[in-house]
Amino acid sequence: MPLSSTSRIAHGLVWSLALVPLIFFIAGLSAGDFASTATILNMLGRLTGVLGVAFLLLSAALSARVPGVDQPFGGLTKLWHTHHRMGAASLFLLMLHPLLLAFSAAGYSQQAAISTLFPAFSNTAAWMGWTALILMMIFLAPSFAFFGPPQYERWKHIHALAGPAVIFALIHTFMASRTMPGMADTVIWSIFALLAVGAVSWRLLFSQRIGRLDYTVKHVEPVTDGVVELTLEPQDKPLEYEAGNFVYLTPFDKHLDAGDREEHPYTLSSSPLEPNLRIAIKSLGDASRAIQSIDPGTKVTVEGPYGRFFPAGGRVESPELWVAGGIGITPFLARMRHIQALQSGGDIVMIYAVQDESRALYADEIRELALQIPGFVLVMHYFYHEGPVSAEFLHRHCPDLGHREIYICGPLPLNELIKQHAHHAGVTHNHIHSEEFELL
Structure with a gap:
């Protein structure tokens, strides 16, 4: 089955x-749930709670980052x-949840509405829910573009609140849901x-013990200034x-100015046939x-592999167009090294x-x-001379653009x-593959 079809099915199954x-x-609803405005609002409040918690728990389950699980989805980024x-859907629904319940209670009395939004300290179930919601607002806020691009390590530490949020949400759900x-x-x-607790447990406990492989830095080769x-x-x-996979690299070097014992994602630049790993940073x-000045002999761990940029196997089965920019050359370099090691070839146009x-x-x-x-075929494109890559440039160097698999990084x-x-050239979404690293 083509990757795009597999990916659509995998994502569809999760949403389903x-x-x-x-x-x-819905099976538990009765005529009484539609008897008045107050009961309808109460029903909608419970509905947003059910869907919000479901989305929260499945979102947590998808955060496990178990190597290989991302493959049917088209890679970890996707x-x-x-x-x-x-x-995001969970946060929106769970913010609506208490508001709708409060509006429903307002149909009976103002005091009932206030008690819904500001429950008594003895109402453990309600406070478990409020604690989960507050934690969600804290750890999800940096993920929205409104707040600007977050700093990776700060975002990662704040995101650790997801675990307690899931636990408090579960306690509230088991205590209040009927x-x-x-x-x-x-x-x-x-x-x-x-699903959720298993994922969080893997991420916080077991992945560091059984999900990482031990390596040692053998060489540090400068490629250019800053790489x-x-x-x-x-x-x-x-x-x-x-080729095209990436890993999470964790160095263990207390002499580093930053990053000691911190994991960060990097694309592998080596061919899968090489005995060692190579990573361009x-x-x-x-x-x-x-890490530019890390010493040979330093212990590191790698966790992965992740991502699914190219088809498995390394051989080129159909005409391809590669477009690389900057450090985005790394996965293409890995595949070139792999194809050369396989003594293979293919109809490939690469624009660098x-x-x-x-x-x-x-x-x-x-x-x-x-x-x-x-x-x-290698085509170099220089912005200082050509400006942005134009449609005319693409068609001049790759006239059959519309009949190729396109890979962009x-x-x-x-x-x-x-x-x-x-x-614009008629290439459908299924034939365009891009690697975009976000907060992983």
């Missing part, structure tokens, strides 16, 4: 699972798009709780991966800047877009690999521009 509690909720959407027939409440929420390539040697079991933040000649990372190796790979403006040109 979130609607299971809704089905049981899986986390669904995670983010479910988290909206489904029979034992459906207990059964449904127990299953969802197992190094680390060569990592396995200490035990080596990582199995595909550009100085973009405190941790990546500090950089500001000027001095910004072209691995330029000499890429030109050499392009000559060694049968059917490979670079700065977001470049990604969006190439997608726009491709869509």
Whole structure:
């Protein structure tokens, strides 16, 4: 089954699972729930609570980051798009939940409405719900564009509040929820709780113990100013991966100015056939800047692999167009190294877009690999000379653009521009593949 079809099915199944509690909720409704404005508002309040908790628990389950689970979804980035959407939907619904219940109570008395929004201290179930909602507002707020791009480590620490939020939400749900027939409440929420708590437990406890592989920094090779390539040697079991995958790298070096024992995602630049891992790292933040001077012999761990940029196997089965920009050359370099190691080839046009000649990372190796790979065409694009990549430039160097699989990795403006040109050329969404690293 094509990746795009598999991905749509996987994402669709997750959203469908979130609607299971809704089905049981509807089955438990009666005529009394529609008898007056107050009862309708009460029903809607309970409904938003049910859907909000379902989205929250499934969003937590999708955060587990178990290697391999992201593959049917088209990679971890695309899986986390669904995670983010479910988290946002959960927050919106759970903010409506107490408001609708309060409006319903207002139909009986003003005091009842106030008591709903400001419950007595003895109302444990209500305060569990309010605590969960407040924690959600704190840890989800930095994820919204309104607050600007968050700093990675600060965002990660704040996001740790997701665990307590899930626990408080579950306590509130088990104590207050009586909206489904029979034992459906207990059964449904127990299953969802197992998924969420299992995911959080993996992320916070077990992944650090059994999900990471030990490596040692063997070489640190400067590529250009602000970019190094680390060569990592396995200490035990080596990582199995595909070209285009990325890993979470954690260095253990107290002499680093920043980033010691902090995990950060980096794309692998090595071929899967190499005995060691290679990772190209550009100085973009405190941790990546500090790691430029990491010492050979330093212990590191890697967790992964994640992502699904290229088809598995490494061989090129259909005509492809690659568009790389800046450090986005890394997954393409890994695939070029893999194809060359396989002594394979394919109908590939690669456009490498950089500001000027001095910004072209691995330029000499890429030109050499392009000559060694049968059917490979390398086109350099320099912004200072050509301006942004135009539709005319694409069609001039790749006339059959509309009949190729398109792979894009670079700065977001470049990604969006190439997608726009491709869509205008008649390329459907299923044939455009892009790698966009967000907060992972």
